[in-house]
Amino acid sequence: MAEPLTKRQKEVLDYVTQFIELHGYAPSYREIAAHFNYGSVATVAEHIESLVTKGMLQKGDNEARSIQLVKADHIDATPSIGLPILGLVAAGQPIETLGVHPETLEVPPFMVGRRNSYVLQVKGDSMIEEGIHTGDYVVVQEKDVPSNGEMVIALINGGEATLKRYYKEKGHIRLQPSNSAMEPIIIKQGTPIQIQGVVIGLIRKY
Amino acid sequence: MAEPLTKRQKEVLDYVTQFIELHGYAPSYREIAAHFNYGSVATVAEHIESLVTKGMLQKGDNEARSIQLVKADHIDATPSIGLPILGLVAAGQPIETLGVHPETLEVPPFMVGRRNSYVLQVKGDSMIEEGIHTGDYVVVQEKDVPSNGEMVIALINGGEATLKRYYKEKGHIRLQPSNSAMEPIIIKQGTPIQIQGVVIGLIRKY
DNA sequence: TGACTCTTCGGATTTTGTTCGGTAGAATAA
DNA sequence: TTATTCTACCGAACAAAATCCGAAGAGTCA
Numbered sequence: 191m192a193e194p195l196t197k198r199q200k201e202v203l204d205y206v207t208q209f210i211e212l213h214g215y216a217p218s219y220r221e222i223a224a225h226f227n228y229g230s231v232a233t234v235a236e237h238i239e240s241l242v243t244k245g246m247l248q249k250g251d252n253e254a255r256s257i258q259l260v261k262a263d264h265i266d267a268t269p270s271i272g273l274p275i276l277g278l279v280a281a282g283q284p285i286e287t288l289g290v291h292p293e294t295l296e297v298p299p300f301m302v303g304r305r306n307s308y309v310l311q312v313k314g315d316s317m318i319e320e321g322i323h324t325g326d327y328v329v330v331q332e333k334d335v336p337s338n339g340e341m342v343i344a345l346i347n348g349g350e351a352t353l354k355r356y357y358k359e360k361g362h363i364r365l366q367p368s369n370s371a372m373e374p375i376i377i378k379q380g381t382p383i384q385i386q387g388v389v390i391g392l393i394r395k396y
Numbered sequence: 397m398a399e400p401l402t403k404r405q406k407e408v409l410d411y412v413t414q415f416i417e418l419h420g421y422a423p424s425y426r427e428i429a430a431h432f433n434y435g436s437v438a439t440v441a442e443h444i445e446s447l448v449t450k451g452m453l454q455k456g457d458n459e460a461r462s463i464q465l466v467k468a469d470h471i472d473a474t475p476s477i478g479l480p481i482l483g484l485v486a487a488g489q490p491i492e493t494l495g496v497h498p499e500t501l502e503v504p505p506f507m508v509g510r511r512n513s514y515v516l517q518v519k520g521d522s523m524i525e526e527g528i529h530t531g532d533y534v535v536v537q538e539k540d541v542p543s544n545g546e547m548v549i550a551l552i553n554g555g556e557a558t559l560k561r562y563y564k565e566k567g568h569i570r571l572q573p574s575n576s577a578m579e580p581i582i583i584k585q586g587t588p589i590q591i592q593g594v595v596i597g598l599i600r601k602y
Numbered sequence: 603t604g605a606c607t608c609t610t611c612g613g614a615t616t617t618t619g620t621t622c623g624g625t626a627g628a629a630t631a632a
Numbered sequence: 633t634t635a636t637t638c639t640a641c642c643g644a645a646c647a648a649a650a651t652c653c654g655a656a657g658a659g660t661c662a
Contacts, residue, residue: 196461196617196650200421218607230653235609237651252659254607294414298502301601306420321527321600341602393504394527394598396547402639424618436642441620443640458648460618 193244202226202237203246204306204332206257212335216257279310279328279343279353297329301391306332308387310343310353317341317353319368322392328353329391336388343386346377351386401450408432408443409452412463422463503535507597512538514593516549516559523547523559525574528598534559535597542594549592552583562591 195203205225209217219231219238228234238257241247250256295309312326320341322328336342342356344365354365354375363377377383401409411431415423423431425440434440444463447453456462501515518532526547528534542548548562550571560571560581569589571581583589 194456194459194462194464195421197419197421198651200419204420219609220607228652230655231608232610232654233652238608240650249608252608254660256608294417296504296506298504298599300502306418308418318527321524321529321532323527326527388602390602392598392600392602395507396594396596396598404640425620426618434641436644437619438621438643439641444619446639455619458619460649462619 193246195241195244195246199237199240199244199246202234203241206238206241206247207259208334210257210259216255218255279312279314279351295327295393297391297393301329307390309393312353316367316369316372319370322353322368323394325394327393327395328389329393330387331390332387334385336385341389343389345384345386346375346381353389356385356388401447401452405443405446405450405452408440409447412444412447412453413465416463416465422461424461501533501599503597503599507535513596514538515599518559522573522575522578525576528559528574529600531600533599533601534595535599536593537596538593540591542591547595549595551590551592552581552587557592559595562594 202222205222206217209221217225219234222234222238223229223231226234238247238249242249246260248258248260297307297309301307308330309327310330312322312328313324315324330343333342336356338357340356341353342365343351343353344356345351352365352375354367357364357366361379363383365375365377367374408428411428412423415427425437425444428440428444429435429437432440444453444455448455452466454464454466503513503515507513514536515533516536518528518534519530521530536549539548542562544563546562547559548571549557549559550562551557552571558571558581560573563570563572567585569583571583573580
């Protein structure tokens with residue numbers, strides 16, 4: 191039932207899933223091809239066919255934009271999931287990786303989304319006024335396109351990682367800290383910025 | 397059934413497990429080889445074969461990235477535990493009980509102590525400066541005699557419940573909020589006070 | 603009809619798992 | 633002790649699977 195996917199298949203599935211959740215309708219094969227810089231929609235067709243065969247997607251025959259998501263069943267079935275603690279997020283610093291063998295943190299299932307999730311430990315106080323302190327663990331779910339107001343892990347200039355709230359405004363993106371001593375970061379259009387994921391939960395140990 | 401693994405096999409299994417949980421797809425043999433600095437994928441193939449034989453993994457024949465994890469039932473079952481959400485703690489108010497059939501919150505195993513534990517939802521801002529906000533869930537472990545400095549759920553006068561830090565000082569007990577707008581509560585010796593438990597964890601959903 | 607869209611086919615390239623023969627050390631049995 | 637077995641590893645060659653391309657064909661819908 192839960193057939194394993196290849197890397198590419200998983201990437202396509204993630205893209206389709208996000209697209210549908212964002213727009214409410216499925217992407218066309220051409221749109222998928224454009225996103226992955228494919229020269230031919232035939233490649234997309236093959237990937238979609240694989241995903242349908244493996245039970246990850248459904249679609250209608252010869253129907254435009256007819257890809258549908260299949261309900262993920264592994265979530266309810268799994269009692270709890272050990273997510274890897276990938277590293278630390280500190281404002282203005284790249285994510286420090288904690289060695290080759292990351293620890294895992296057991297996370298309640300309701301915090302694990304359909305897509306890839308992981309855990310980061312917080313360092314610094316850029317979100318202090320929202321009660322996110324140094325040492326806390328944030329559960330992050332991968333997502334390229336966040337909604338306005340969501341808390342995100344953003345990579346600026348390809349190197350610096352930061353935990354901020356995301357606001358897309360006219361002509362730029364604003365990354366807003368929750369710390370009155372810190373200024374928001376304005377990302378002008380065209381500046382390379384990568385959203386690593388959105389924060390969906392917080393865990394603190396005493 | 398639970399065949400013993402060698403040291404190396406366990407390392408490989410751990411890496412594969414984390415890789416799959418993080419990425420959503422299995423690593424290729426060459427990726428595994430690179431991680432362990434192997435010069436040959438044949439070594440990886442042997443380890444994977446051993447793990448499959450011992451029932452720790454499954455895989456398809458001649459299929460790319462087809463390693464699958466087996467149900468973790470008998471392996472290392474550390475399921476998360478559903479603790480009851482007993483009610484709300486708001487400063488100066490008794491714990492409001494949420495009906496007879498309390499909801500449960502899945503809590504990571506490391507937050508469940510040996511003794512009875514339960515969950516309370518926070519209302520109010522008596523601990524705001526420690527990043528505990530309205531709506532957060534605190535995991536409470538029953539404990540009559542807290543250590544100094546621990547965060548406790550205290551029942552004063554048999555009725556009012558409050559979330560504070562506990563300090564036993566000469567002649568009295570001080571219950572300290574983390575909110576500079578609020579005064580500490582001084583409990584003189586002899587005054588009836590009951591410690592419901594200490595806070596061992598915090599969980600927040602976004 | 604025209605504008606999109608999905609489908610299909612042959613063929614090229616890359617990625618990936620499989621297999622074989624061989625080395626070395628440590629533990630085990632005779 | 634020697635012989636044997638097990639684990640760990642290497643290098644190379646191979647075949648199958650996965651990925652990708654370009655173009656032409658066919659379905660859907662307004």
